[in-house]
Amino acid sequence: MNARNDLLWDKLELRHPLPTDGYALNQLVAASPPLDTNSVYCNLLQCQHFADTSVAALLNGKLVGFISAYCPPSDSETLFVWQVVVSEQLRGSGLAKRMLNWLIEQPATEHAQRLTTSITPDNRASWALFESFARDCGAIPVKSMLFESQRHFAGAHADEYLLQIAPLPNRPGKPMALHLDDLRGSLRSSNRRWLG
C-alpha cells in the first residue's frame, strides 16, 4: 500500500448500485475492451434486479468500477460474477480485488459458498485477478469449459471458461472435502449439459 493508494481508498465509495448508475455503467463497459457491451436497458436491470449482489465504486461521485453478479436461480450457494470493470486510469491499484472482497461480505452474498465466473483464454488481467483472489482466500480455483466458441457462439466469440473458487472466507464451517465434492458434482453436470 503506497501513499497514492491511501489517498484513493480515503475518497473511494463502495456501495450497491442504484438504477441511476446504469447509464454510467454502460459507458464504462463500452470504454473497457474486451468486455461485451450490453444495452443500457440491460445495465439498468443489472443495477436494479441484481443490486444486492453487485457493487459500484465511486470516486468524487464518478463511477470508476463495477462488479455485476448474481446468484443463479437454481443455485443460491453460488455467486456468479458476470462482469468486472475498473476505469483504465485506476487499474493496478487493487480496486477490482477490493470490490470482490467487499461483495462477498454483504448480507445478500453471505450464504454463497463459492464464487464462479467465466473468462476467455486471453484475458490475462481477469485470470490474474481471480487467481489472486483465490490465493488470498486460501481457495482452490477449478477451471472447466463453459461456452465453446463454435458450439455456442457460432465462432463469433472466444471460448468462455468457468472458474470456480471455493471455499469463500468467513463462511460457517464446511469441510474442504464437501467443497471438493460440490466442485466435482458441478463439473460433472456442466460437462453433461454442455459437452454431452
Ligand SMILES: CC(C)(COP(=O)(O)OP(=O)(O)OC[C@H]1O[C@@H](n2cnc3c(N)ncnc32)[C@H](O)[C@@H]1OP(=O)(O)O)[C@@H](O)C(=O)NCCC(=O)NCCS
Ligand atoms: C480485469 C480488471 C477488472 C482488473 O482490475 P484491477 O483493479 O486493475 O485489478 P487489481 O489491481 O485488483 O489486481 C488484482 C490482481 O490481478 C493482477 N493483475 C491485474 N491486472 C493485471 C494485468 N494486466 N496483468 C497481470 N496481472 C494483473 C494484479 O497484479 C493483482 O495481483 P496481486 O494481488 O497478486 O498483486 C481490469 O483490468 C479491467 O477492467 N479490464 C477490462 C475489463 C475486463 O477485462 N474485465 C474482466 C473480465 S469480466
